[in-house]
Amino acid sequence: MTTTHKRTPLFAAHVDANAKLAPFAGWEMPVQYADGIRAEHEAVRNAVGVFDVSHMGEVEVSGPDAERFLQHLLTNDVQRVAVCGAQYSLICDEDGGILDDVFTYRLGPDRFLTVTNAANHDSDFAWLHGHAEGFDVEVTDAADEYAMLAVQGPRARDVVQAMADRPLPARMQAARRIVHGREVLVCGTGYTGEDGVELLVDPGDAAVIWDELVRRGATPCGLAARDTLRLEVCYPLYGNELSTDRNPIEAALGWVCSEETGFIGSLAVGAARAEGTAQKLVPFKIEGSGIARQGNSVVGGGEVTSGTMSPMLGIGIGMAYVPSERAKPGQTFEIDVRGKLRTAVVASRPIYSKESDG
Numbered sequence: 001m002t003t004t005h006k007r008t009p010l011f012a013a014h015v016d017a018n019a020k021l022a023p024f025a026g027w028e029m030p031v032q033y034a035d036g037i038r039a040e041h042e043a044v045r046n047a048v049g050v051f052d053v054s055h056m057g058e059v060e061v062s063g064p065d066a067e068r069f070l071q072h073l074l075t076n077d078v079q080r081v082a083v084c085g086a087q088y089s090l091i092c093d094e095d096g097g098i099l100d101d102v103f104t105y106r107l108g109p110d111r112f113l114t115v116t117n118a119a120n121h122d123s124d125f126a127w128l129h130g131h132a133e134g135f136d137v138e139v140t141d142a143a144d145e146y147a148m149l150a151v152q153g154p155r156a157r158d159v160v161q162a163m164a165d166r167p168l169p170a171r172m173q174a175a176r177r178i179v180h181g182r183e184v185l186v187c188g189t190g191y192t193g194e195d196g197v198e199l200l201v202d203p204g205d206a207a208v209i210w211d212e213l214v215r216r217g218a219t220p221c222g223l224a225a226r227d228t229l230r231l232e233v234c235y236p237l238y239g240n241e242l243s244t245d246r247n248p249i250e251a252a253l254g255w256v257c258s259e260e261t262g263f264i265g266s267l268a269v270g271a272a273r274a275e276g277t278a279q280k281l282v283p284f285k286i287e288g289s290g291i292a293r294q295g296n297s298v299v300g301g302g303e304v305t306s307g308t309m310s311p312m313l314g315i316g317i318g319m320a321y322v323p324s325e326r327a328k329p330g331q332t333f334e335i336d337v338r339g340k341l342r343t344a345v346v347a348s349r350p351i352y353s354k355e356s357d358g
Helices: 013-018 036-045 068-073 118-130 156-161 205-214 225-232 266-275
Strands: 019-023 027-032 049-052 058-063 086-092 097-109 112-116 138-141 148-152 172-180 180-189 197-203 219-223 279-286 301-310 316-323 330-335 340-346
Touching: 013 156, 013 205, 036 049, 036 219, 049 205, 058 068, 086 118, 086 279, 097 172, 097 180, 112 118, 118 138, 118 266, 138 180, 148 156, 156 197, 180 205, 180 225, 197 205, 205 219, 225 301, 225 316, 316 330, 316 340
Parallel strands: 049 219
Antiparallel strands: 019 027, 049 148, 058 112, 058 138, 086 097, 097 112, 148 197, 172 180, 180 197, 279 316, 279 340, 301 316, 330 340
């Protein structure tokens, strides 16, 4: 039986660029291009790269109770988001398990757009829609209305600004702009640790904007470089670091939880904050050679959630859940990597920064 994967509006562009394509969260996505992962990674760290992230989903919430509704569903304090503001948050179940991590943009006083992870979009929409009773809101699946391009790196803003009609919004802000003659929601967000913007565009406009970004020097980047970039700066990935089996406190995401708002799961999260958790998520560096991978066991309890070779540091890095008493930076632990023990040291966040490189 053949499984049919969805394709983004940029699929033809990826094929033309000889991208290596692979299934991801039900989509056929570019993993890397001809020059390889390291070249893409370095382009984002040193210049500018562009990612097709159109597999991400969008849910629009509007109506008089939109803010109150999202305050009930999201862990962060939605009241703090001004019009044109952006906020990172989580969706939790009643037990405090993480259903997804999301970005929410306030497009108007009573209108919000929440970007979901691809693998969770359908369940996120069902969760939000299913809790709308008793609120004067409209919850709309807007995934088909947008393609999404992430332009990241030290030169990202300059490249996009040269295509835009007005100044780009600042970091953690969002605004409508005309980019290369097309209306675009420009968001000052990203997943690489570099400056840049994410462009939410009409699917029919995605290819022409992509082509212009590449013409102006943006390097096409795939999911593999996106993963190495986010790991160097310790950004979690749902399905690796985050799941319903983990709560925000043990995932080191207590900073996006405002229990006083009474969001779904707030009591469980508050209890975990007060009582502590048996394990905590930590970034790590491998001492010596070797790379740990997702699923490798931590000796004494816990497991590796993500691991790779850092292109910028030249060492094995990753994230893992470890016993809380061993979670302070500088402490060491051992990882069972296919029967061979590797020593890892708990690192500070981020693992890589321009300052550490200098």
